Structures are given as C-alpha cells and as structure tokens.
Amino acid sequence: MELLMIIKAILLGLVEGLTEFAPVSSTGHMIIVDDMWLRSETFLTQQGANTFKIVIQLGSILAVVVTFKDRFIDLLGLGRINKLTGSGQGRLKLTQVLVGLIPAGVLGVLFDDYIDEHLFSTSTVLIGLVIGALLMIIADIIGPKQPKTQTVDQISYRQALAVGLFQCFSLWPGFSRSGSTISGGVLMGMSHKAAADFTFIMAVPIMAGASFLSLLKNWEYMTMDALPIFIAGFISAFVFALLSIRFFLKLINKIKLLPFAIYRIVLALILYIVFF
Template sequence: MSDTTLVAAFLGLVEGLTEFIPVSSTGHLLLAAHFIGFESPAHTFEVVIQLGAVLAILFVYFAKLWQVARDVPHDPAARRFVASILLAFLPAAVVGIMAHGFIKAVLFETPSLIALMLILGGVVLLFVDRFAPAPRHEDAMRLPLHVALAVGIFQCLAMVPGTSRSGATIVGALLMGVSKRAAAEFSFFLSMPTMAGAFAYDLWKNRDVLDMSAMGDIAVGFVVAFLSAVVVVRWLLDFVSRHGYAPFGWWRIGVGGVVLLLIWGGA
C-alpha cells in the first residue's frame, strides 16, 4: 500500500468520524491535510469523499426514507417532511452558489481562521447546550416549516470552514426548541441534499482540474469515509441523548487551541 493511499485512508477516516458530529469535518480535513502536506486540486478530494458520508445516511435510514418516498403521494405528513428538508436546504444552496469562489479560494486556505472558528463554535456549542430553550419539538420528521427554514439559515454559517455544518444546524435547531436527539437527526436528513448538491456543484466547477490519476486514492477515502460514518450515525443519537453536546464543544476548543499553537510555533 502506497503512502498516498494510507494518507487517503486516514483523511477518509477523519471525514467519516467528524461529518455528523458538530466539530467541523471540513475544518478537520483541511487542517489534517495542511499539517501532513497533502494537496488536492481545488480541494476536490475533500469534497468528493464527503459523498461517502452522505451514503452512510442513506444506508442507515434506507427503510425510513423509502417509506417516506412511498407515502408522499397520499400522506400529508410525508410531504410536509420532504418540504421541510427542501426548505431548509434552500438558503445554503443560494449562498453556496453565490459565494463558491470566495469560499474555496480564500476561506479554505486559511488554517488560522479554521482554528479560530473551531474555538468560537465550541464556546457557542457549550453555551447553547446548557441554556437552549426547553424542547418543544421531539420528532425530526415533523418539524414546523418555519423551524426548518430557520435551521437552514443557520446552516449558511457553515460556509466558513471550521464552523461545522452539523454544528450550525444543531445550534439553530436547539435555539428553535428542537430536542437534542431530534436536532441531530434533522441534521442527518438535511445533510443529504446539502452535501450531494455541494459535491455535484464543486465537481462541475472543477471538472477541468480533476486529477484522474488520483481516482484510486479518492475511492479509498470514499469507502473509509462511508464505513466510519455508518458507525458514527448509529452511535450519535444515543450519545447526545445521554451526554448532550458539551463534549464536542470542549473537543473543538482543544483542537483549535492546539492548531493555533502549532501555527504560531511555525509548524
């Protein structure tokens, strides 16, 4: 196994373990790649392997999602759930298309910004985990449309690497009175159109710089991301039901602090 394959597997593991917990998978990926000297044209590797994590959601929730698809023609509740996901997806789709170039060219290239956002997001997560309003919505598949839209607006904050897509959506949901378990589950569902859309758009925008010789390593990262994300998705809901989100807030602060020390130390 080549060194590049091992690096691809390591980065896939980082992606899968961090995509659905509120610690910023993109931030962890970019920082890991920065410190080990890994470079991907237009960061396509980092974007493509995220699709492996999306497939983990489809794998774990296939039966439930298939039932929703079957019920849409005749069940108002199923149609409302689909509408809530599409409505929550819309703000990030608009902002992502408008700001794509700036995000990839500037924000993705600033490790110190990523570290600062990890720390700031960790502080916010600790505060919201403790002081969020009492939950009024316990079912991720029955959120009111205005709640779903608010969560989608919060998701736009994750355009800044280090913020965390799942972290932004979970914080938004908690502030809107969604229970901790339902907030994580709605974030799972919202990740599917968001990440699939980001993957397709990024692949199209960077079609001219794709390195086909790296497809083998991308495939390795993709598979490892899928397998590790399946484990996280199966584990996360029970974990946050028991422990909340504070452990992830402290993790973010610790990682961000270490990264800033390394940067200031010239690493």
C-alpha cells in the same frame, strides 16, 4: 510508495468519516490535514487533492443515505415509514427539508468563490472552532430542558427555516454544519436527537449537489493511477461515517453538545500553539 499513499487515503477517509457529521467541523479538520498531507508531493497534486476530498465526502454522504434510507424513500413518495412514526400522519415533509436548505443554499451560490478564495485557512478555522463552540454551549444552557419537539416528525416549518438560517454559519470553515444546525434546532425547542436527525437528512441534498458539481469540474484528475487512492478513501469515509452517525445518534440526547464544544476549544488551542 503506492501502499503508503493508500494507507494515507484510508486515514484521511477516517478523518472525514468521523468528523463530517459530528459537530466538530470536518472542513476544519480536512484543512488542517491538507497542510500536513494532501499538498505533499508524495501524496497528490493540489488538483488531485481537491478531487480526493470530494470523493471521500461522497462516501460520508452515502453513509447518511444508508442510515436514513427508509426516511428518504418516504420523502420521495416511494413508500411509507409507519414503522418509524406509528401512523401515516405527522411525518417530516420534503417541503420542510427544502425550506431548511434555502438560506444556506442561496448564500452558498452567491459567495462560493469568495469563501473558497479567502476563508479556507487555518486561522479562519480557529475562529470558526471557537465561535461555533460558544454557540453550542449557549444552546445547551438556554435550550429547553423538556423540549416539545421530541422527534423530527414533529418539527414545524418555522423550526425548519430557523435551522436553515443557523446553517448559514457553517459556510464559515470550522463552524461545522451539524454544530450550527443542531444548536439552532435546540434553541428553537427541538430535542438534540430531533435536531440531529433533521441536520443529517438536510445535509444529503446540499452536500451531494455541491460534491457532484465539484466532481464534474475536477473529473480530469480522476486518473487510473490515482483510482486506488480514491477508492480506498471513499470506502474508508463511508465505513467510519456509518459507525460515527449511528454512535452519535444513540448518544446525542444523553451527552448533548458540551463535550464536543470542549473538544473544539482544546483543538483550537493546540492549533494556535502549533501554527501561530
């Protein structure tokens, strides 16, 4: 039974790692998986399942930190990334990241309990998947064909704030943080790659802060018996998130958002048939 639980943990880490930063809604996928596995007595108790989801999310966050390690070192003033920008001028600033974090951060604090209590369900995920897909399609159609902001180092404070406002949509489960912010960035004149880079960088502080707070609240459920499950899930999420991020960043300017929008709509149709 323990081996089966570890296999399930690896598979759930895979789901988290592959979907956390792709514009398909990891929260939506995990809510769906939650209905199938996490609440099963053969896997974890509800409290243990909640803790497990926090742990594997931390694995995904670590993958972003590793991918953008030079960028984070520079943002913290601990080094320079001239090899990425070509000069010491015009680099992304920490204050721009903070500006992008403010809108969703404020709303998240104000409505966190309401969101947890009323919005985490398969039906709300369905709504988020479809509306988020429509936003992504609109961004691809309306967004400039030759965006002026080609790299994350060229974004303005106005664009950072606008992306932060679009991030507020991601508080609705199923909408997707990366889907909403990349769409917002494209609509504001950023290339898909620049918007994706800014999205991933901006995700680390807000996700890490929320995850660590949640982990502290659920620390009592980090039992020695469940530790192998948590470790397996964490490593799985880290590895698959690392692969997913690097693959996504190489392709996003070429494939854009439409394929992910189609996937979301197909997934929503399947979920509607299965659950309703």
